Amino acid sequence: MPIFNESYHTWDGYLKERPGTWFVIAKTGVKLAWTKGLIFLLIFSIIPFFVGAVKIFLFSKVQDVGIMTPQIKKIVEDVSFFYDFLKGQMFYLILISIFTGAGLIARDRKNKSFGFYFSKPVSFWDYVAGKFFITGAYGFLVTGAPALVLFIIKVLISRDASFLSNYYYLFFSILGASILSVITMSSVVLAFSAVAQNVRTAAIFFFTFLILPDILRKIFSNVPFVGVFSLTALLKQAQAYIFNVQTPYGFSDISMITAILLILLLSLVILKLKVRTTEVVS
Amino acid sequence: MLYLLRFFTINSFKNKKFTGIAALCALPVVFTLLFIVLYSLFTEQEINFSALFPKISLLLYVHFLLPLVSLFLGSAVIGDEREEQTLSYLLTRPVPRARIIQAKLLSSWVMLSVILNISLFFSYSILTIGSGISHWSSSLLIFIKSGAVLVTGAAVYLSLFALVGGLLKRPVVAGLFFIFGWEASVAFLPGKIKYATIVHYLHSLYPSLNQINNTQNLKANILNFIVSVKNISPLKSIIVLTAITGICIFAASLLLSIKEYRLDQNQ
Amino acid sequence: MKIESIKLSKWYGQVIGVNNLNCSVEPGITGLLGPNGAGKTTLIRLMTGQLRPSKGSVRINGEEVWNNHRLFKNIGYAPEKDAFWSHMTGEEFVYSLTRMYGFDHDQASAMTKKAIETVEMTESKDKKIAGYSKGMRQRIKIAQAISTDPDILILDEPLNGMDPIGRRSVIDLIRKMGKMEKIVVVSSHILHEIEEMTDTIILMSHGRVLAQGNIYEIRELIDTHPLKVVIRCSNVDVLTAKLMEYEDVKSVQFDREQNQLMVETVKPSEFHKRIPELALKNNISIYSLYSPDENLEAVFSYLVR
Numbered sequence: 005m006p007i008f009n010e011s012y013h014t015w016d017g018y019l020k021e022r023p024g025t026w027f028v029i030a031k032t033g034v035k036l037a038w039t040k041g042l043i044f045l046l047i048f049s050i051i052p053f054f055v056g057a058v059k060i061f062l063f064s065k066v067q068d069v070g071i072m073t074p075q076i077k078k079i080v081e082d083v084s085f086f087y088d089f090l091k092g093q094m095f096y097l098i099l100i101s102i103f104t105g106a107g108l109i110a111r112d113r114k115n116k117s118f119g120f121y122f123s124k125p126v127s128f129w130d131y132v133a134g135k136f137f138i139t140g141a142y143g144f145l146v147t148g149a150p151a152l153v154l155f156i157i158k159v160l161i162s163r164d165a166s167f168l169s170n171y172y173y174l175f176f177s178i179l180g181a182s183i184l185s186v187i188t189m190s191s192v193v194l195a196f197s198a199v200a201q202n203v204r205t206a207a208i209f210f211f212t213f214l215i216l217p218d219i220l221r222k223i224f225s226n227v228p229f230v231g232v233f234s235l236t237a238l239l240k241q242a243q244a245y246i247f248n249v250q251t252p253y254g255f256s257d258i259s260m261i262t263a264i265l266l267i268l269l270l271s272l273v274i275l276k277l278k279v280r281t282t283e284v285v286s
Numbered sequence: 287m288l289y290l291l292r293f294f295t296i297n298s299f300k301n302k303k304f305t306g307i308a309a310l311c312a313l314p315v316v317f318t319l320l321f322i323v324l325y326s327l328f329t330e331q332e333i334n335f336s337a338l339f340p341k342i343s344l345l346l347y348v349h350f351l352l353p354l355v356s357l358f359l360g361s362a363v364i365g366d367e368r369e370e371q372t373l374s375y376l377l378t379r380p381v382p383r384a385r386i387i388q389a390k391l392l393s394s395w396v397m398l399s400v401i402l403n404i405s406l407f408f409s410y411s412i413l414t415i416g417s418g419i420s421h422w423s424s425s426l427l428i429f430i431k432s433g434a435v436l437v438t439g440a441a442v443y444l445s446l447f448a449l450v451g452g453l454l455k456r457p458v459v460a461g462l463f464f465i466f467g468w469e470a471s472v473a474f475l476p477g478k479i480k481y482a483t484i485v486h487y488l489h490s491l492y493p494s495l496n497q498i499n500n501t502q503n504l505k506a507n508i509l510n511f512i513v514s515v516k517n518i519s520p521l522k523s524i525i526v527l528t529a530i531t532g533i534c535i536f537a538a539s540l541l542l543s544i545k546e547y548r549l550d551q552n553q
Numbered sequence: 554m555k556i557e558s559i560k561l562s563k564w565y566g567q568v569i570g571v572n573n574l575n576c577s578v579e580p581g582i583t584g585l586l587g588p589n590g591a592g593k594t595t596l597i598r599l600m601t602g603q604l605r606p607s608k609g610s611v612r613i614n615g616e617e618v619w620n621n622h623r624l625f626k627n628i629g630y631a632p633e634k635d636a637f638w639s640h641m642t643g644e645e646f647v648y649s650l651t652r653m654y655g656f657d658h659d660q661a662s663a664m665t666k667k668a669i670e671t672v673e674m675t676e677s678k679d680k681k682i683a684g685y686s687k688g689m690r691q692r693i694k695i696a697q698a699i700s701t702d703p704d705i706l707i708l709d710e711p712l713n714g715m716d717p718i719g720r721r722s723v724i725d726l727i728r729k730m731g732k733m734e735k736i737v738v739v740s741s742h743i744l745h746e747i748e749e750m751t752d753t754i755i756l757m758s759h760g761r762v763l764a765q766g767n768i769y770e771i772r773e774l775i776d777t778h779p780l781k782v783v784i785r786c787s788n789v790d791v792l793t794a795k796l797m798e799y800e801d802v803k804s805v806q807f808d809r810e811q812n813q814l815m816v817e818t819v820k821p822s823e824f825h826k827r828i829p830e831l832a833l834k835n836n837i838s839i840y841s842l843y844s845p846d847e848n849l850e851a852v853f854s855y856l857v858r
Binding site: 041048095102201202203204205207211212222 | 302306317321324342346349350354355357358361362365455459463466
Binding site for chain 3: 293
């Protein structure tokens, strides 16, 4: 029997990062997030979609019969129907973001799992993109996806192609508005998840960050610029801008864009600081 | 029981979570101070305390901070011990399981009541001190009554969320849905459906609301979004709230007594 | 005083933790052995009332354990998990858990001091547990278990992460408690640790008890695996020839250069009695005699497949 000589080799190479690593993290996370509680929450959040679909269907029938009041016309033809729908889904987007996103990085920190990720050819951007996709996917499922389906239903139910030819841009408005909301919410919830020691803390502080400025806006309505600190107000203002409808709040477009960009930047900075393999403990 | 109560109370204050809760409860004080500064910079009007304090204490404390921090603490009554895996120490002491949860609830209630009232006191003082010490002392009764509402609300919400925390694996989302979905909308609907909320009964105990409702000047009522609370008396509210608290504590204690906790499972 | 399980079963959904387990633990040290996933920790959690039996029962002194907090007055338990209220010092941790037994401040302080001294943690008792090494955390866990001098001590993997010196002191402590007629249950998957502490074991695998009792008695019962005995003597050829005459001797391998033979026998007791007689009759000097097989590892490997 031959004897093989196994020599010891020193390898001077480097671990080449493979494209698509983030997708592995994303796919696994999406599967893991799919629990009974999430299904229940999704079902709840889809109810407005069914209400909207019934509205579109019923009022198109009313239109067929020839009864057209200003309220019905608003539902059937006014683009603010989709804007109102996305506005209404904001609360569910918050809950879904908490449910899917609050624990994504907090659990990895608590269980000291960063070492597992970054000892492989996984970069910081792969990690963040993967986590981002998890909460973004479910967020889009309750915002953009049902709104787009409602748009398609409206197109299909229309008597002729006039709705599509007049309002084709709504497709892109819905896509843009929902993606903006999802990106912003996901960034913020991941930032809180990176800072918090556990899921509960991340969820509560994220929620506080969202809701408290709204309450302060109601109390201190005499003080200008208070609304700029409210993320939900900023997103609603941005959505109104995208849909080209009347903006609900008084602050300018420049301050709105600046505030949103600042929030995104701050979230990224927090993620960069907190997502590390080693942590110095004093 | 006394030692358990002391143990959990000291634990609560030494826990890192306490810093977070204190920071949360400090936010209204910070914003009130900021408001005073910005208001005095941008307007020349005098601050109307009687208009502003009820707004702050009701919207910021009763509707927001109280239920949110109660959710944070209530869902952590067993959740924290389970996550930290220290539950096995508690369950293997010669102490009835129900007593553990009751002691934890009581210590959380003490901590929450103290922190909320300290925060409310500072907010109240910041708003009133500008108008002079006499104004501060003459309106002290409103502060005390508002504080009492917070203490009562804390007991109810804590026990409710302790039960929810024991029943559900992820109580925070359910709790947020209850507070900011159910209570935020249903409490202001006409009809009897608002009896199915806790905040409706807290409204009836609220001093400024009662005062305002006793006047004819409803149009001047800055809380004019609140539907009439005339149809439930404070006494009935206290009885209902006490009953809810008792039932939730009993159910949560029973749950801990009969439920087993596999600490090797992920949260 | 006794811990007994009667037809005890515990399942988690489709997974069986323990399966129709009947065993009894008497005063003294009992090693609870088994590979990972055998059901040791499940059995311990059932014994300490943390889990409710799906079927059957586990009783301490005739009383059901589940939801019976009064029984815990006499039980000290050190869990396997590394879990503490990390803001506490070692002393605070032991003291707090001792006070929960109903002792007043002075009693609990004295008990805490004694327990900490026993586990040799006096120098570090005022430091926060978060700053302890793994071995120190294990010791402080054991301290809280022994602080009230319980009649029943249940230790789940107590030597995990301990250095050799720490191991030695904990083993000595466990041996001391076993001599005091207390029930001590020690769970481990490290065989030589258990062998150092006790001869009495409960061997588990796949949720079942494979064997219970004295290691050597168990070994004798395993007749499907003949016992190996190694003998060094002055006359290998003669001894081999004599041994081969007996039916219970299944095989003999010998090495003339080493003056050594290895015998496989299915009747170890009779074999051991026979050797001195044969040696005397045939004028053979026996230099050494040992069994590489009469240990826990052999028992473990034969029974656990």
